[in-house]
Amino acid sequence: MQANSFGIGILGTGIMGRRMMAALQQHPRFRVVAAWDPAPGALQAALARAPEARPARDADSLVHDKAIDVVYVASPPAWHASAVRSVLQAGKACFCEKPLTHDIAEAEALRDAVAQSRLPFAVNFPFARGTASRRMQQIVHSGDLGAIRSATVRLRFARWPRDWQAGASAWLAGPTEGGFTREVLSHFAFQALRLFGPFTVADVELQRPPGQAETALRARWIHRDVQVVVDASVAGEIADDNRFEVMGERGSVALTGWSRLAYQGQTSEPLDNTAQTLDGLAALLAGQADHGLATVDEAASVVRCIESMLAP
Template identity: 45%
Template sequence: MTYSRPRFAGDKSLHGVGIIGLGLMGQRFAQAAEGHPEIRVVAHYDPYAKSAVGTALATASAKDLICHPDVECVYIASPPATHLDLINQAAKAGKAIFCEKPLCTDVADAHAAVGAVEAAGVAAAVNYPHATASAALELQRIVQSGELGPNVAARLTLRFAEWPRRWQAQAGDWLRSPTEGGFVREVISHFLYLAGRLFGPGKLVERSIQWGPATEEILHCKLDFNGVELVIDGAVTGDIEDHNSLEVRGELAAATLFDWYQLHYGQTQIGEGSAPTSQLDELGLMLDGHDHRLASFEEACSVVQLVEAIVLRQTS
């Protein structure tokens, strides 16, 4: 897609970004953008936030932020239920969009979000850090090279001491809401996205799920990604430190991505704490109209379809 907009008026070498939602993800983005050679936070909006973001303008509403002339790209870091409306507003205003995952928590809404950015012709991506993290990119290279051998299969294991996680205590009630929250939407979605990048389109084959007071507590399910089986074993146990591990195994070798951004493969181990800088680098490429690695709205929509199939509550 060819994409070009006037850059931030304060510095023509920078792309001006407006953040909607100053929770953990919004704050992380703002911190990562400090000193970045291409990205500058120029405005922010959060009706509940008490702190400012550097010298960025605190707008009175999301609409004011979206319409601000210095905002070239809108970073939507608010709860999932707000995403579609904000996407529609930003797309109609001709602004580029960087949206937190999940794209939406309703399949029809996710398709509508894809349609909105396509109709407006704006650049848009979803914040799945495994799109750019070096460990995930190396895992993708290993899988696609055939080094693991034939009959590749994958297993994802996750454990949580509690849900929401303790460090999410200030995030609001939506993380424990049956319509927006739960560890499938919040955590497993990352790995479903990655599995799509590694293997191809996915579909749910079977699942067993036990519900807590509001969201899932124990999950066992099996998915098929273009002929590659992915087994997921997830639980909120209360007696173990948080852990996630994705093992991809073939007849010749195995590679394991663990604790988000650590990769073990043979004698090689790649590790990094997070991937915010690489995400911003790729966002800069997107805003310059270049090819980039960020997750597309179409990919994120496919993840929504899988996630919502997994957490669908059966009614009798």
């Protein structure tokens, strides 16, 4: 680590890897040292935007690069487990894209491996440090809404995969590691965990054509005192929309469009919260306990929720 900055390596330079690389270059606490992707075209496109970074020979050489303090795992979910283990075995801190994995037993094994390693580790759920999502948590936890009467998560997609995901459609459109439940609903499962604590899944109704990702899902998440009703579907030629609303006896609060808060008759402007996420990563690497990022325990809980809803 150079003074006041951390060297980061990026495993996977698809859509998420390139987005994170752009944000990292704007953050004063990080230097993009190297990147690797099995697709040469994707790697070259990413490095063209980060002239100070170098291409790694392979994934193993990247995780063992002495100039790298932390590895960001941005590969498709099927590769997360092996990538995380490689990073931990190299003695490096790890920041893994969500979902942690697409298998419950594997998620629990990774949780144990991270705990045993005692290395800095977090999973990228932007709601962990997002301005609107954290404000929603504060409002609910403060008791300002009174007793919580109900909560709903509603997701709508014009099509799946979404147009901007075309480069990753090969796996996003399939049932093994793709689908909107893993890619999008997992964020709201994480927010529910932060709002209400652990929960169980009930009354799942899943529509999934053979060999394809799901087209509709309905379920209930049952917390100790609150039930969250989930309604998500691919609905045709409409604008994509997402909304998590909590209704109490004295009012309601809603998180909409990823980063807008609707509360007391006002709706906040949308924000890009990536900088806040990277602030949290810098805090984690500096040894601060209050970094706010999603822990491996939280990420494993989300995997348990998501995969139990998608189980045959």
